[in-house]
Amino acid sequence: MSLRGKRQELIEVFGRIPLYLHTLLLLIPIGWMVVTSMKSLQDLYTNPMGLPTQWHVGNFIKAVQVGRLQIYFKNTLIVEVLTLSCTLLVASFVAFVLSRFRFRGREFLYLFFTAGYMISLHSVLIPLYEIARSLNAFNNLAFLSLVYSAFEIPFSVLVLTNFMSQVPKEIEESAIIDGCGYWGVFTKVVMPLSRDGILAVATLVALHAWNELLLALVMLNNPSSRTLPVGLRGFFAEHLSQPTLLFAAALVVSIPIMALYALLQERFVQGITLGALKG
Amino acid sequence: MARGKSSWRRRQWVWILLFLLPGITLYCSLVIFPVISAFYLSGFRWYGFGEKIFVGFDNFRRLFLSRTFLLSLSVTVRYMLINVPLQITVAYVLAYLLYRKVGPFKFFRFVFFMPCVLLSVVVGYTLSVLLSPWFGVGALFKTLGLHYTNPLTDPKLALYGVIFGDFWQWLGIKIVLFYAGFQDLPADILEAATLDGASEMQRFTRIVIPLTWDTIVTVTTLLLIGSLRVFDLVFIMTGGGPNHATETLSIHLFNLAFDQMDFGAGSAVAVVLFLISFLFTVVLRRVARRESLF
């Protein structure tokens, strides 16, 4: 057997161990969560790590009802749509200008926009709170989305400028010769050719908005305007002694995103990679 | 084209401004202005209602004398020092193994990345129940007759508990990033090294690591800055820990502002957070020797 083959074998044998170990580490809690979500409370107390005596599928419906999950779902969806549309719109405009025009102060503007990624939402929580107070924008999902968009600008501009600057000058020039105005160049040339970048940004922005807890917690007091993270947190805090119910809720909430992930796996990964590394 | 140069210039400027306007407005009003505001507020004693009293650097002075703030600094630094090397090494090795085609790639990538799309609230809750003495691992220990301490309620172990949570949920992203970085490795150089008799280890240390240095630094930077601001998972799992044992800088800021209503001190912490982020970014930029886009 050649040296290469033997080495390959060795590494295959030993190399698999860490990979499978990590897989187990990830799958065991999830599996346990799934199994426990269909137990009754009695089962949980008597046999925490085993299988249920009866499979209580009704737990899921109960979880949605008691937890009022549909409200939180709706609100999160609203925030997602608003944040995505606003971020993509605004960031692509800025990236377009920064990548395809030449003017004084362009470098400064680029730095100005992208340096903002050092500023985290958490550190400006208090001033944002003050702004919300003066605008009476508490419980306002649109305002929350605006804030999310604003903080996604640095990263989005970074990635999109990168992508847009790669569109060849010739295509742009021929479009102008054909009579396209700047708007035409933007919509018909640059945007379509930056599709990968746009999808990358969209994936990451969507993921961030989906998961954001702190600002939503501070802004959304009214239970009927809460997003999923905030609503779930409150729900969990109220019923800590009923993990079966709470796991059912957790599962109901997670299944859509897991399904989405399963279907669009490539996109997700591409988004993360292109975004973080090429940016 | 009979257009005068000056009117074309002006036309271009109009378009530039038009395109930039929404971005500049949004960014300045909700990002830049708040940052300046935070710096401004940090110089006042203000409890949310009533008057703001100008105290200059007093908030900072009190902050650095405050036990809880210094503790939160310590917590955050320890978090970074443990979390970053841990996740970087494990993710790098796992990604390398995947690159060496040791197992079904698609399967592993699917599993590893999945926790990243789950809500932090869900992950935090599930893991904290798993670690609890009543329902999860603790119950298992009890049936085996062993003593069990819940890491999340033990002041000495809580930090490790939350780092475990971070590891569990977010390792996948780093693995994906490193894997992508490996794709750029020149296969011919690696081949040549093998033919020259280099061992697996030698190839790994002498060739792979140096060639992926850029990726390593990028991911490390992202992880460092992310760890500096860590909030969500820790907040859900321990809320700041048994008696401040896992109270990171962000959680401390939150507590100062919305628990003790000390907006001035909270702003001071925000300034500290910002300055440290800035410092890290600048230093790491130097280390990476990255070139700017232009």
Next chain:
Amino acid sequence: MKGAVITLVFGFLAFLLVGWNGICAQEKLVIRIMDYFVPTDTLAPHFEEVFRKFEVDFPNVRVQHEGLESADFRTKLAVEMAAGNPPDISYVVVGLSWEYGEQGLLMNLAPVFEQEREWRDTIVPTAIKAFSTPDGKIYAVPFVAQIGGLYYNKNVYERAGIAGPPTTWDELLEQVEKIKKVGAYAFVTGGKEWRYAWFITQLLVRTAGVDRVYQLARGSEVTGWNKPENGFIDALYLFKELIDAGAFPEGLNGIPRDIARMMFVQNQVAMYYEGSWKVNVWKNLGGEDFLNNSVGWSLFPAVPKAKGDQDGMVGGPVHGWGISAKLDETKKPLVIELVKRITSPVMAARFLENAQPVVVKVDESVMARLHPILLRQFEEYNKAQKVALPTDVICVPPVDNAIKKIAVPGIVDGSLTPEEAAEEVNREAEKYFSAKQ
């Protein structure tokens, strides 16, 4: 890429719509009421009933009920008050009502009570007095009182071979040993949410006496927490004794309140010291049988070596409804009417049935239907000469926070000595009261 542009424009329009919607929904007059009766609380449906009827009677009004989980509620209320944007009606503890009233955020109800004598007379006079400031102002409508005592789990007692609740401190320590031997814990509480106030106040009553407690919280000794003669350090030492004796589970500082309750109901804990509302909790979590057969109640044991009131209790009028001082004239009568309705005898009866003692006069028949434990609590309370309100009700917020979030947790995990802990509390007190001057 027409599709992309259309989506973006569409999104933007949706965006404007949602924002607009937020502004347009202002045609109805909204009354905001904030409390900790979450939608799943047993009292929530009764509130809903009152609100819906109110909306029928006043069609131009919408009642927005924000029931938040207890720890969240305290934080959120503080934040809203700080924002100068108080909810129209809020469920406040008496100490906070004074705090916010002085800030001009809660309305002084003394003139209202003057005008609405009938309404005022439905409330027990001692409660009105307890809620009033020294100069006669009152910033909340007193509604709920609490009585503190020791709940004990008869099942655990049986297992440990204990006949009944302890009457002295030494007996208590003996019981702790017996309980530990059978693998259970003597006490538990929600450390994660810093639910230490009732317990520490009871100890303070034993070591300092009811009058001194008031002086420490509001009177002449507000910055005297660290003075040994004021008894706070002794109270912390007593608590430390219990911690060192293993009376509480490990990791107490991280135990959530829900889990703590569950432990009591699951027969893992022998005793639980808190207020009257727990009667309802035991019924909901453990079932009626558990409450009736396995739960007992007694006063806290005397501590002969301590210098305070050995028969003093913790309790009194605790919660009331505060009304925002920032209401305009059109809203004021509507809000007052709503408050009257949520403090009606019917609501009072509901509260009583949920183990929330009310300070509103109720029918004898309602009283007769109450659980024997509650009736016993009322009996003892009415007999008691000395009663102190708990520190989280009567102290100013920074001091209350310092006690339950810094001092006691420090004793629990051993990071602070009682002297250091008292010093921390005093520091907060000094900071607060010096800023006030």
